[in-house]
Amino acid sequence: MNKNLLFTFICLLVLNFSVQAQEALFGAQPITSPEIHDDSSVTFRLSAPNAKSVQITGDFLPTVKIETPRGTFDGPGKAELTKDDKGVWTYKSEPLKPELYGYSFIVDGFSTTDPSNPFLIRDVASVTNILIVGKGQADLYRTNDIAHGSVTRRWYDSPGLGMDRRITIYTPPGYEKSTEKLPVLYLLHGAGGDEEAWIALGRTAQIMDNLIAEGKVKPMIVVMPNGNVIQDGAPGEGSMGFYKPQFMVAKTMDGTYEGSFQDIIAFVESNYRVQADKAHRAIAGLSMGGYHSLHISRYYPNTFDYVGLFSAAIMAREDATGKVYSNFDQTLKAQMDNGYKLYWIAIGKTDFLYDANKEYRAKLDSMGMKYTYVESEGGHIWRNWRVYLSQFAPLLFN
Amino acid sequence: MNKNLLFTFICLLVLNFSVQAQEALFGAQPITSPEIHDDSSVTFRLSAPNAKSVQITGDFLPTVKIETPRGTFDGPGKAELTKDDKGVWTYKSEPLKPELYGYSFIVDGFSTTDPSNPFLIRDVASVTNILIVGKGQADLYRTNDIAHGSVTRRWYDSPGLGMDRRITIYTPPGYEKSTEKLPVLYLLHGAGGDEEAWIALGRTAQIMDNLIAEGKVKPMIVVMPNGNVIQDGAPGEGSMGFYKPQFMVAKTMDGTYEGSFQDIIAFVESNYRVQADKAHRAIAGLSMGGYHSLHISRYYPNTFDYVGLFSAAIMAREDATGKVYSNFDQTLKAQMDNGYKLYWIAIGKTDFLYDANKEYRAKLDSMGMKYTYVESEGGHIWRNWRVYLSQFAPLLFN
16 A cells, blocks of 8 residues: 555445444445336335334235225225344235335334335325336336436515525426527426425426437426415425425415416516417416416416316315406406417326316316316326326427 | 305315325324424424334434444434323433434334434435524524525536536526626535435535525535446436445545546536636535545646545545546645645544544645644534535635
């Protein structure tokens, strides 16, 4: 060793020791979980020598009916893990279809994340592990070796809400060096979500990068705002600090967001190189964001040529007394009469909002307002919303 | 209810039911943890009716000596939680100093995250919960009601490494609308980190926003690259997909990164509105990133006027045979002779790299190379690196 080259030899063992001590303290385990096999089956492992039982629950398991005092609910099933003589519990799945899956362990009745898998997604206040299995649709959710867009967390001024607010913006590959003006998709989250939801749970950047690389989607800017008007940013990212997020917060479906949405459009159109006209604006959202998209596109009835309602929470709420919700039929008819390119409605067959969407389609039928309807398997789940985005985006700006 | 206004009344109960079912399945618990009290003590809670013992470990507890076959190690202590008749375990801390803390629970010997706290940080492969307590230094880690910079995840072309690579870039408030050219701080992570480390664990955006708002730091761009040259992006974000990150990966300290660093500077200086000269470039890093900063600033000895070594891993490695590491004394003397404004070295008194840094300072003394030295309490921990950043950034570009 060249003593003059550097000054102290601290062998790799020291660093290894340090991280092993850290792992021992903070819970990472020296096992592999999940392990995805060539046939797309997956082995999950958990070291818990003292546990009496370990189960796994996740959306790769067959759905089961769950009875609660409030009714019967479709939820992910559970499976038992088996313990070996070293205290490591194991479960091997059937070969799985290509998908991004979520799962948790249940150790002696206590729900917990997988300490061997650092990939986690927060949905409202719940954190679950994720994995991606297989090719096909699942490849859309991967970062592949192609050109990548940029994802920026910015803050915009909302005069309508009286605060600066955090917003997530995807720009397609090459945007920074190009001079071309681009169209914009406004993509809205559901109840309990925020400006992180579509990027994290929805894999929006990966889906857009992959579909743009395949030539299936036009390069566009995707704007992901925060639909909770009492927040300036996602939990942990805004000035409200680290607090436990709730499924429904105040003022999310009372018209305030829809009535202040022009603040977001104005920000985007004065800060990005965009085509600022109806033909180059799309709005879509999931669940509560579908409700918002319905109302925003109707309340500003000559603003969007493309509307997407993904499992839209089309419902009357007792707090929906805002000006936005008055003159519903009149503004919807104005939207129809002004013309548009696409009004796209998608929902799963077992979604609890299925009937609400059916009634809404009947209303559109009765007034002669054209729409495209897609009915999928499954319920009110992110798996469907990722698929809907990958189906909707190719239809835009053609 | 106005039947014409909308079509189906689906009461809030349905949505509440949905999320409660989800919480039951995915582990969020209807309790509050952590609860930060007015006197800065904190109550932690965990519902685990079947557990025989629940402990908490975290860096708010007094450090303890941990004996291992490889030696004695300073680590966070543990405390016992107490069970009530509903199966909820509780621990209340002493009043805590202002800080961002990490913690985990240990349920019957099994290390787990807190299912009531969705705020988690990944450090290498370990995921722990976090909370922020108090004011003062801790206020630098919060998102306060001030002007905010933007944080962008972009991809740059690295001809030196033959791939597109992900990079995280902070631009200060107003950058997008200004015409002013800004200085740049290149901020490098440690072993096991990546382009997410300084943003997530380091709270860089919050620290910079807050210090800029207080007028203590000059507006600057902060560039946070990935120092693992075999990766194109962080685990889960790059084309290697979701895999368990390791503390040390191949080729991190063999000179490849330092030798290709000009790719990053070239990308920044051709894509951002910057002052592209030595007087307006700073480079700093923690641990392995301190080692990289030492070598990059020496190997390109007329490039940076500001160098920061935070708990730098100054060590000779047997794989450090690259051209970058030859002519060490000669290039270091060239760096000295070319002049610079600041060479800043900081380390904690109990850091395992303390002696290595002491020897390096002796070398600098012997050759008459000036530096500023800061010695803090504590060891090789993120708490120190956040503090070092908040001390180093105000010294730049004055």
